[in-house]
């Protein structure tokens with residue numbers, strides 16, 4: 001991965017931060033995007049640089065086409081065309097279906113699914129030209145199993161899997177792979193607000209009897225983003241302590 005240009009969306013904190021640092025250790029030049037938390041993004045930038053890599057942190061909403069175009073242009077000017085794209089930015093607006101508001105559904109689909117589409121489309125031409133590319137999309141076990149109270153989130157994460165398979169088929173003969181990593185429960189700000197009783201209930205469904213670490217998700221991403229995974233495409237790898245066994 002030495003010298004490769006990587007873009008990790010939502011790299012400001014949580015799993016995205018761990019992925020950014022992991023790719024930096026592999027020798028990639030790493031750009032991260034984030035939505036609003038400048039302080040967190042600067043901390044990731046510092047950690048990536050400490051890991052020995054160049055880093056750019058760019059504020060950009062993945063749900064906005066103009067933002068995404070500017071993001072990819074910015075990375076191009078700093079480092080060159082994106083060669084490794086990790087669509088990690090994600091959000092939740094949980095509610096039971098009967099009470100779900102359109103805005104809750106739309107916001108989650110816009111960031112998680114449309115964001116993945118916009119970012120992938122924006123880097124595709126460069127990857128096709130280079131005849132090399134790695135796309136790793138972060139879904140969730142919820143996209144595979146469903147989850148009460150998360151119909152919007154589950155739809156977005158299941159959508160990512162179908163989107164990734166289609167992308168993989170379109171560009172497989174151009175040296176580009178597209179795969180999904182589906183994390184189980186990982187303690188981050190995204191999940192930190194869940195009541196203890198819900199966490200206990202989730203833990204009961206994890207054969208490994210523990211939650212995952214962001215770094216464990218990053219390991220799978222690093223593998224799929226590297227040269228060794230050239231013949232793996234359209235796949236979903238669950239990193240979830242055994243919650244989903246396919």
Ligand code: NDP
Nearest residue numbers: 010012014015035036037061062089090140185186188190
């Ligand atoms: P966090 O909430 O900790 O971090 C989310 C990151 O995404 C932040 O950097 C945030 O930016 C960024 N982000 C959110 N919305 C947008 C947007 N519209 N445009 C650009 N950036 C945005 O989440 P996690 O690290 O927990 O999750 C990372 C990914 O992993 C998500 O896709 C999530 O769905 C998935 N996942 C997480 C699991 C978990 O247990 N934590 C389990 C399964 C999947 P900012 O810092 O500026 O707010």
